Amino acid sequence: MPIFMDFHDLPEGVSPKHVAEMHQADLDIEHKYNCRGLTYWCDEIRQTAFCLIDAPDRQSVIDLHQNSHGAVPQRIIEVNDTIVESFLGRIEDPKKSKNTKLNIINDPAFRSIMVVKIKNKTLRVSEKNTLKAAIRGYTTSINTLTSHNNGRLVKQEANSFMMSFKVVTDAINCGIKIQELRNSVITPDLEFKIGISAGIPVTEKDGLFEDTIKTSNYLSAIAQNDLFITTEVKNLYEGENKNIPISENRSVRVLNSTEEDFMTRLMDYTEKIWSNPTTNVNDFEENLGYSKSKLYRTMMQLVGKSPNMFLRDYRLNKALERLEKQDGNISEIAYQTGFSSPSYFSKCFYKKYGILPSNLHSD
Structure with missing residues (x-):
């Protein structure tokens, strides 16, 4: 049977004990609806609860809750148990304490998600082996740092990592340690792009x-060898640390609400149009609602690139991914990634990476 996770917005005054009683009420009659309640998470501060249930369908989850305690969830999604465990650390109730009637679990499902991307600045043949060795070493160290800072490695693909943390301070400290790791070794042709956001x-x-x-991915996409975080993450960090501010000399960049909104609209639009060769800066200005000069200033301040360069680099990154996977010939990849001709694509690729795409494609 599929597994579902639901979301309950708890009324004022509902405690972890009340949620434990509701969970027990589900377990008492779950057999009537062919369901199996696996576990739940309760966040008294944010007044939220999330249930994980093995059930035939969403309606069975609703019927179970409706007839056991009457609290119908606001939202239900189908999930994969392995992915749930990788983010949240468990898929079953923790063992109940001895001599207690209820299994009271005061354990929030709120998490900080960190995305780390290691990018090559160059692909020159003379340095490729050195870069590969450096990336292998960083991969081992990043995994170790994640564990030492109480994080969970959720996903790793090539040179991209995603981690989950219960405590925002742990996520920030891990990100700073990863930055220090990069700074401790001379690898000028690698850049670390790190983003942290938080949510339910x-x-x-x-x-x-x-x-x-999505937010963490967007932050890591625009990060300039810094640790980019949302205002919410900053506030949570300072709340956990007696209002001690995040030190600016740690290369932590906090996006304000206006910058977060611009980043989201910029990345959402770019993801829709990047493969269209007719898209240009005028389209960005029109769709983002910015004048030419304001768009340029905002992009340079936030991303460190002009709109033209940002779009070109985005396309080149997509092309590099396809070249490394041998996903089509060079002409096909050039057109698929929004370049007007294979020759122009090769020229831009060489300028950015120091190697022709034909040399990379033949490796």
């Missing part, structure tokens, strides 16, 4: 932590 597992989207993951 179930929103209006269909995927687990989908909104938070």
Whole structure:
């Protein structure tokens, strides 16, 4: 049977004990609806609860809750148990303490999600082996740092990492340590791009932590060898640390609400149009609602690139991914990634990476 996670917005005054009683009420009659309640998370501060249930369908989850305690969830999504465990650390109730009637679990599902991307600045043949060795070493160290800072490695693909942390301070400290790791070794042709945001597992989207993951990915996409975080992450960090501010000399960049909004609109639009060769800066100005000069200033301040360069580099990154996977010939990849001709694509690729795409494609 599929597994579902639901979201409950708790009324004022509902305690972890009340949620434990509701969970027990589900377990008492779950067999009537062919369901199996696996576990739940309760966040008294944010007044939220999330249930994980093995059930035939969403309606069975609703019927179970309706007839056991009457609290119908605001949202239900289908999830993968392995992914749930990788983010949240468990998929079953922890063992109940001895001599207690209820299994009271005061354990929030709120998580900080960190995305780390290691990017090559160059692909020159003379340095490729050195860069590969450096990346292998960084991969081992990043995994170790994640564990030492109480994080969980959720996903790793090539040179990209995604981690989950219960405590924002742990996520920030891990990100800073990863930055220090990069700075401790001379690898000028690698850049580390790190983004951290925070949120709940179930929103209006269909995927687990989908909104938070998207924000962290966007932050890492625009980060300039810094640790980019949201204002919410900053506030949570300072709340956990007696209002001690995040030190600016740690290369932590906090995006304000206006910058976060611009980043989201910029990345959402770029993801829609990047493969269209007719898209240009005028389209960005029109769709983002910025004048030419304001768009340029905002992009340089936030991303460190002009709109033209940002779009070109975005396309080149997509092309590099396809070249490394041998996903089509060079002409096909050039057109698929929004370049007007293979010759122009090769020229831009060489300028950025110091190697022709034909040399990379033949490796």
